[in-house]
Amino acid sequence: xxxxxxxxxxxxxxxxxxxxxxxxxxxxxxxxxxxxxxxxxxxxxxxxxxxxxxxxxxxxxxxxxxxxxxxxxxxxxxxxxxxxxxxxxxxxxxxxxxxxxxxxxxxxxxxxxxxxxxxxxxxxxxxxxxxxxxxxxxxxxxxxxxxxxxxxxxxxxxxxxxxxxxxxxxxxxxxxxxxxxxxxxxxxxxxxxxxxxxxxxxxxxxxxxxxxxxxxxxxxxxxxxxxxxxxxxxxxxxxxxxxxxxxxxxxxxxxxxxxxxxxxxxxxxxxxxxxxxxxxxxxxxxxxxxxxxxxxxxxxxxxxxxxxxxxx
Amino acid sequence: xxxxxxxxxxxxxxxxxxxxxxxxxxxxxxxxxxxxxxxxxxxxxxxxxxxxxxxxxxxxxxxxxxxxxxxxxxxxxxxxxxxxxxxxxxxxxxxxxxxxxxxxxxxxxxxxxxxxxxxxxxxxxxxxxxxxxxxxxxxxxxxxxxxxxxxxxxxxxxxxxxxxxxxxxxxxxxxxxxxxxxxxxxxxxxxxxxxxxxxxxxxxxxxxxxxxxxxxxxxxxxxxxxxxxxxxxxxxxxxxxxxxxxxxxxxxxxxxxxxxxxxxxxxxxxxxxxxxxxxxxxxxxxxxxxxxxxxxxxxxxxxxxxxxxxxxxxxxxxxxxxxxxxxxxxxxxxxxxxxxxxxxx
Numbered sequence: 001x002x003x004x005x006x007x008x009x010x011x012x013x014x015x016x017x018x019x020x021x022x023x024x025x026x027x028x029x030x031x032x033x034x035x036x037x038x039x040x041x042x043x044x045x046x047x048x049x050x051x052x053x054x055x056x057x058x059x060x061x062x063x064x065x066x067x068x069x070x071x072x073x074x075x076x077x078x079x080x081x082x083x084x085x086x087x088x089x090x091x092x093x094x095x096x097x098x099x100x101x102x103x104x105x106x107x108x109x110x111x112x113x114x115x116x117x118x119x120x121x122x123x124x125x126x127x128x129x130x131x132x133x134x135x136x137x138x139x140x141x142x143x144x145x146x147x148x149x150x151x152x153x154x155x156x157x158x159x160x161x162x163x164x165x166x167x168x169x170x171x172x173x174x175x176x177x178x179x180x181x182x183x184x185x186x187x188x189x190x191x192x193x194x195x196x197x198x199x200x201x202x203x204x205x206x207x208x209x210x211x212x213x214x215x216x217x218x219x220x221x222x223x224x225x226x227x228x229x230x231x232x233x234x235x236x237x238x239x240x241x242x243x244x245x246x247x248x249x250x251x252x253x254x255x256x257x258x259x260x261x262x263x264x265x266x267x268x269x270x271x272x273x274x275x276x277x278x279x280x281x282x283x284x285x286x287x288x289x290x291x292x293x294x295x296x297x298x299x300x301x302x303x304x305x306x307x308x309x310x311x312x
Numbered sequence: 313x314x315x316x317x318x319x320x321x322x323x324x325x326x327x328x329x330x331x332x333x334x335x336x337x338x339x340x341x342x343x344x345x346x347x348x349x350x351x352x353x354x355x356x357x358x359x360x361x362x363x364x365x366x367x368x369x370x371x372x373x374x375x376x377x378x379x380x381x382x383x384x385x386x387x388x389x390x391x392x393x394x395x396x397x398x399x400x401x402x403x404x405x406x407x408x409x410x411x412x413x414x415x416x417x418x419x420x421x422x423x424x425x426x427x428x429x430x431x432x433x434x435x436x437x438x439x440x441x442x443x444x445x446x447x448x449x450x451x452x453x454x455x456x457x458x459x460x461x462x463x464x465x466x467x468x469x470x471x472x473x474x475x476x477x478x479x480x481x482x483x484x485x486x487x488x489x490x491x492x493x494x495x496x497x498x499x500x501x502x503x504x505x506x507x508x509x510x511x512x513x514x515x516x517x518x519x520x521x522x523x524x525x526x527x528x529x530x531x532x533x534x535x536x537x538x539x540x541x542x543x544x545x546x547x548x549x550x551x552x553x554x555x556x557x558x559x560x561x562x563x564x565x566x567x568x569x570x571x572x573x574x575x576x577x578x579x580x581x582x583x584x585x586x587x588x589x590x591x592x593x594x595x596x597x598x599x600x601x602x603x604x605x606x607x608x609x610x611x612x613x614x615x616x617x618x619x620x621x622x623x624x625x626x627x628x629x630x631x632x633x634x635x636x637x638x639x640x641x642x643x644x645x646x647x648x649x650x651x652x653x654x655x656x657x
Contacts, residue, residue, distance in 0.1 A: 202400070204396065204398065204400050205400055205402060205403075207367055207387075208394070208396065208400040208402075209402075209413070209417075210366075210367065210386070210387040210388050211365055211366075211367070211387050211388070211392065211393065211394040211462075211471075212388075212393070212413050212417060212461065212462075212465070213388045213414050213417035213418050213465065214413075214417045215386070215388050216386075218388075218417065219388075222402075222413075222417075223402055226404040227403065227404060
């Protein structure tokens with residue numbers, strides 16, 4: 001019998017940093033220094049500032065573009081070169097959420113497509129990930145490369161090709177068509193992620209469950225599934241986000257009939273020139289990714305299984 | 313609830329492999345007995361167990377449990393418990409939930425499960441450990457829980473695949489005693505796979521030596537050492553140190569040591585085997601006593617390793633640590649007939 005070894009117990013050991021004591025011992029023992037050393041360890045100013053500086057810069061880089069958006073959504077008068085809007089108002093929101101707006105409908109569409117893509121991609125990814133992680137498949141490297149294709153191939157090329165195929169298949173201009181079109185990329189991500197999670201589950205445990213009277217499906221449900229739970233949640237979140245932020249495939253396959261949040265956002269930005277309403281819709285579009293990323297980060301932090309194939 | 317196991321002409325070859333893992337392996341394990349399959353790594357013993365468990369399929373032959381072929385039954389429908397080398401406790405369950413797993417799969421009611429789990433935790437000397445996580449237990453404790461889990465459903469057959477090999481030697485002895493005790497209580501027909509001959513002879517009432525996928529010998533432990541049927545078996549059991557060429561005839565073996573009396577079915581040229589521990593040193597008269605000269609004595613603390621020559625043949629033997637023997641001493645050696653065997657050269 002070939003058994004893959006369990007991936008447990010391989011947490012990295014934190015390196016012991018030289019603490020305060022080491023700093024004191026290193027210097028010549030002088031009375032004045034001892035008194036001074038009783039407080040904080042002396043570090044060069046540059047080193048002390050390096051960390052917060054990097055944190056702040058990274059934060060600005062990521063969140064920076066969102067800040068003007070947050071301001072823009074609450075004003076109808078903000079002109080260059082003013083640093084601050086001349087007047088606050090909720091007109092943008094009224095327009096974005098008002099009876100004329102199709103935002104609620106777009107959010108509902110986005111959520112339905114996202115949920116369908118997340119559910120399907122997660123199930124397919126979990127099954128494919130198991131095969132990749134547990135079985136010696138011929139051409140396994142090739143499969144992994146193909147899975148990375150959605151990341152490597154320019155999306156525009158894929159979308160153009162997909163449009164032709166979906167038109168011929170009669171799947172264009174429909175919700176199902178959009179779900180189907182978004183599925184490959186989402187499944188690829190889910191598969192890569194889940195193969196990492198599966199690699200941390202010992203296949204021998206399911207075999208042991210079989211000998212204890214569990215059928216194949218029950219052994220999976222009772223033994224492996226509980227260990228996959230965190231990974232499944234993260235995979236579903238990723239798949240949902242891929243779907244949520246997709247523009248190109250939805251535009252081409254949906255043919256203007258299927259309007260999701262990104263499509264509405266782009267239409268509003270390009271068509272109306274209403275900056276406040278655009279900003280408000282943009283905030284709505286940004287909220288779920290931020291929320292889900294925060295949740296996913298918590299899931300990831302709580303696990304010691306290898307994710308995304310890292311540590312395999 | 314005891315069940316006999318019959319393994320008949322079992323063949324197994326891994327896909328793509330040129331040499332078979334198992335070749336016409338036949339084995340009978342009477343109900344309620346303990347049989348050890350003893351063999352070096354690569355002898356096919358784990359494959360054999362995995363076929364009986366239903367986790368691998370043979371390429372030929374049959375496995376019958378209580379008279380019925382089980383080859384078409386998936387593992388979860390076979391009435392068995394399996395303990396592997398690693399404890400394989402389910403990490404997301406408590407100790408009690410692990411022990412209860414098989415019972416829960418069979419739909420046993422809660423009160424009965426609780427009773428049985430408590431009973432087994434007592435039996436493996438871990439009462440009160442039920443609420444712990446498996447990661448909180450030591451290796452030996454985990455393996456005891458694995459044993460309890462396998463026995464919880466009162467399986468007709470208990471299969472063990474090198475269950476104690478990963479434990480330290482002190483613990484291994486305790487585990488063997490525990491297994492013998494559990495067997496007395498639960499009575500499951502036990503098939504046990506190991507590469508450790510002490511483990512095999514300690515736990516089993518019958519030992520099957522598996523070499524290169526074939527059954528080389530099937531005998532009670534004592535016979536295995538006294539009467540190995542082939543040189544390979546003797547070598548594997550560490551008893552080929554004294555292999556003296558000669559000719560066998562009914563009741564006799566003629567060799568450079570002279571004509572020795574023994575009981576053998578072998579005819580013609582053969583090798584006489586006798587374990588170093590079986591040779592008796594001292595002034596004696598009668599059959600199978602040969603004069604010898606001590607050539608080397610090594611004090612091992614617990615015993616003496618001695619080399620002696622007789623008729624140009626070097627014999628290896630051992631004695632108690634206090635035997636007054638020195639190199640150059642002349643002595644006589646008795647080769648007890650019941651400890652002599654003749655195998656093909």
